[in-house]
Amino acid sequence: MHTVLISGGGIAGPALAHRLRGHGFGVTVVERGTGPRAGGQAVDVRGVALDVVERMGLLERARQVRTRMRGMSVLDPEGQEIDRSTEATFSSGRLDSDDIELLRDDLVDLVYEHTQEGVEYLFGNSITALDEDGSGVQVGFAHGPSRRFDLVIGADGLHSAVRRLAFGPEERFAHHLGSYLSVFSADNFLALDNWQMWLSDGDVGFGIMPVRDNSELRIAFGFESGPLAHDTAALRRIVVDRLASLRWEGPRLAEAAQKAPDFYCDAMAQIRMDHWSRGRVALLGDAGYCPSPLSGQGTSLALVGAHVLADSLARAQGDHTAAYARYEERMRPFVTLNQDLATENPGGPASEESVTRAKNAFTLDG
Template sequence: MNNTKVLISGASIAGPALAHWLTRYGFSVTVVERAPGPRPGGQAVDVRGPALDVAERMGILDQLRAHSTRMRGMSVVDATGAEVYRTTERTVSGGELDNPDVEILRDDLARIITGSVGGDVEFLFGDSIAGLDQDDDEVRVVFESGRARTFDLVVGADGLRSNTRRLVFGPTERFIRHLGVNMAVCTVPNFLGLDNWQVMHQMPDGDMRGAMVMSARDNTEARAYLMFGSAEPVDYDHRDVEGQKEIVAHALAGDSWVMPRLVEHARAAADFHFDSAAQILLDSWSRGRVVLLGDAGYCGSPLSGQGTSLALIGASVLAGELAAAGGDHRAAFAAYEKELRDYARANQEMAVVNLRERRAQAGQAADASLAAEVLVQTGVEEFAQVVASYAVKDY
């Protein structure tokens, strides 16, 4: 086999999943991650449809089910805290409860996937790619630590703000589509006393301003989602977490529900993460010996509900095509993109359409209860059809 020495940038979901598969097929894998260790926190994510097949083939599906969020339902409350909508059939984060999908905290999923990776994988935490140069034979990589190494292939699995994509394809601004929503996620105390439950609130005086709180870790803590709309992308420093907290606090100022208390808990959170709900649109997912995976190549945004599933599916397909092609990266990268592009694009478009319809219908609803129902149930059938429209290929 050719091109067996692979560098993966990113150690969240897509990167370790790809490392799992590549080592199975006999590749030598190094994973580099800017964070000093596995990143804590993050939202609840979903493993759905064909991604369940991938998880089963990886041998981790039972672990995922054992660590699922076990939500029992959700409520929507108004500015006074009065419940205007309640259901035990679905949640805003995970969808229908009576189905085989798995909702799991992002850090739990990352830990399980990383634990499934063979011991021969080299992890370089606290470092990142500073520059790379490729020719017909190899990719020469210089890391921020100053070390320099060569690899046969480089995979950017480093998310929406992919450093790998920036170095090889160009600035993020060339490929990003903002959806007009911004979101922060962090761990907060379970001060609402939620019992495997979610509560959602839309502030009455602004587009998409509000929050969702869900209990976590057997109700010992909670994860908070703070969101607000903006017609233009928010200008901020992606490494200045304190500055991001101030942006969120300013956008969500007001006494509606428990928003002031949530904002204060967010200020104190050690795992605060903020970004716009956005998508990545590329004409090609590869350049020479460098290829993109998951959000780095085809982010659908958190609003798609499919980012994690696409990462798992993409990792399976990319590794499978590399193995099937005997390491021939040109053939493998082309086959990987041909196999997945239509499915990835369908998920992206679904997110755009559903967001537009939710905004339009919620604005026309006669009362708060109907508006809440619209927010929760719009696009459910179409979503299920898109999720089920792909079957994982055997390699």
């Protein structure tokens, strides 16, 4: 039995674990968090990624927990409505689409629950060293003894430790897109009923959507900035200060950001690499080809990538050189098309035509 270590317990890693387990691989997932990650923005499962979720047996459950927005309002800096739509929202696109918008933590939970049986999970741990030889990879961990695996897959996000250990510093591959995104939750102090609010004020803006049967808000706040140190405490202070200066609901939004236990903030950036594999190590999802949330396609790329990588390894019967080559050959045009969505219309969403073309530009059984 070929053994595979996957770093990252978000969406990409467990999705790959599910497929590999079905093909008879021995799979271990290491995740630095103490359990499945809570919080995060709403994510979209679009186009061919819906086929992946269906093949996992999770499509109906995903539809059950999807968001149920009725529409959105666009506000001026004073909080006055200047536009509204009951046909589409900025976060999900057209409301009559077959695509699914759901909370990231709901999708994480669905995939994790589906893979618990037959997959070893190591929570509260992380990879610190990779020592590859002709027959495998000796992996060092932050906690516990080193272990040996046939293959190692980095599905550990924008700031991938596996990528750093196997390929070099993040600065070689990260391309900053000029802004930051913060996401955090709050009580529904606006009493929104399945209705989103969007506001732009100079170089900052936010979207607010109610979730959990309208009991909670998820707030996505963006601001323009050059690269900043990846320091959560410092980024929280910046977000709180910028929110406090807003003319509409600034104090309450700033207080929510200050108190939120699930506060997140990171650069809008893409990972661009000439190769996603080196020896027995390969990268999946944001670790190898993050398109940034500006594309709206990070989750779909992760799901499709997981399917293709698992399929390639199964077809090659564990021959990682052949499998990784096929994975890259199949995925790279799809990745490029979807990454381009983030830069097509700076300051706004890509066109509906471009999104439709990108999300469907792949055939799973090719």
